Amino acid sequence: xxxxxxxxxxxxxxxxxxxxxxxxxxxxxxxxxxxxxxxxxxxxxxxxxxxxxxxxxxxxxxxxxxxxxxxxxxxxxxxxxxxxxxxxxxxxxxxxxxxxxxxxxxxxxxxxxxxxxxxxxxxxxxxxxxxxxxxxxxxxxxxxxxxxxxxxxxxxxxxxxxxxxxxxxxxxxxx
Numbered sequence: 036x037x038x039x040x041x042x043x044x045x046x047x048x049x050x051x052x053x054x055x056x057x058x059x060x061x062x063x064x065x066x067x068x069x070x071x072x073x074x075x076x077x078x079x080x081x082x083x084x085x086x087x088x089x090x091x092x093x094x095x096x097x098x099x100x101x102x103x104x105x106x107x108x109x110x111x112x113x114x115x116x117x118x119x120x121x122x123x124x125x126x127x128x129x130x131x132x133x134x135x136x137x138x139x140x141x142x143x144x145x146x147x148x149x150x151x152x153x154x155x156x157x158x159x160x161x162x163x164x165x166x167x168x169x170x171x172x173x174x175x176x177x178x179x180x181x182x183x184x185x186x187x188x189x190x191x192x193x194x195x196x197x198x199x200x201x202x203x204x205x206x207x208x209x210x
Contacts, residue, residue, distance in 0.1 A: 051081065051111045054119055055149040055181065057164075057173055058106045061094060061140050065104040066209075068130050068143045073108060075126045076145075080119060081112035087176035091209040095170060095202075100140050104209055107148070107176040116150045120160050123147065148177065152187040163188060171202040 056076070060068040069089060077083050087107040094100035112119055123145040130143035148164045155162040163186060167173045174197040177184075182194040191199075 051113050052151045052153075053084070053149070054080070054110045054112045054114075054116075054147060054151075055177070055184070056108045056110060056123070057144075057146045057148055057167075057176070058108060059103050059144040059146075059172075060142060061101045061103040062142045063131075069104060069106050071130065072126055072143055072145060075129070076108060076110060076123075079122050079126065080114060081110045084109045084111055085180050087179040089209040090172065090176050090206050092172035092206045093204055094140075095172060095204060103172065105172050105176055107173075107180055109180060116147065116153070116155050116160060116162060117157065119150070120147060146173075148173065149184070149187075152185070154187055168196050168200065169202060171197075171200050171204050171206050174200055175206045 058069050058072050060066075066089065073083060073086065086109070089104050089106045092103050092105060094103060114122060127141075127143045127145055146164055147160065147162050148167055150162045153162060164173070167177075168186070168189070174193065178193045178197045182192065184193045185191070186193070186196060189196075
């Protein structure tokens with residue numbers, strides 16, 4: 036008698052995947068929002084493997100906003116990309132995030148920069164993050180923790196992307 040095939044639910048990956056997230060905040064207690072987000076990510080998304088230092092930068096794309104704190108978080112997750120996005124958005128919502136305007140000030144922003152080496156094009160999610168190579172505030176903390184990570188679309192390392200970045204914005208480690 037032969038065994039029937041094992042069925043794997045479509046909302047669960049077969050193995051864990053390395054997801055690279057960028058946390059950002061420019062309202063309220065910015066540092067505490069990042070700390071609380073890491074806790075929620077650990078509880079809801081998977082094991083946090085490493086984090087960058089916290090970096091400060093001017094708001095990107097808009098004027099007259101407070102400076103941002105940003106941090107890269109590397110997570111081993113069993114969540115599929117769409118579910119990871121849903122969970123990250125729920126964490127943002129819990130932190131008081133309101134989506135009023137593009138690039139508006141926010142208590143917490145969580146972007147999925149990479150999901151393994153996958154290239155994802157869905158209406159609600161594009162991975163690798165489509166504008167990360169243009170933003171120094173993303174590349175600085177990313178290069179701290181994953182300088183040799185290869186961007187799956189352009190084949191360049193994060194360190195090479197940082198060296199080629201023409202973003203004139205300032206970025207510094209937060210004290």
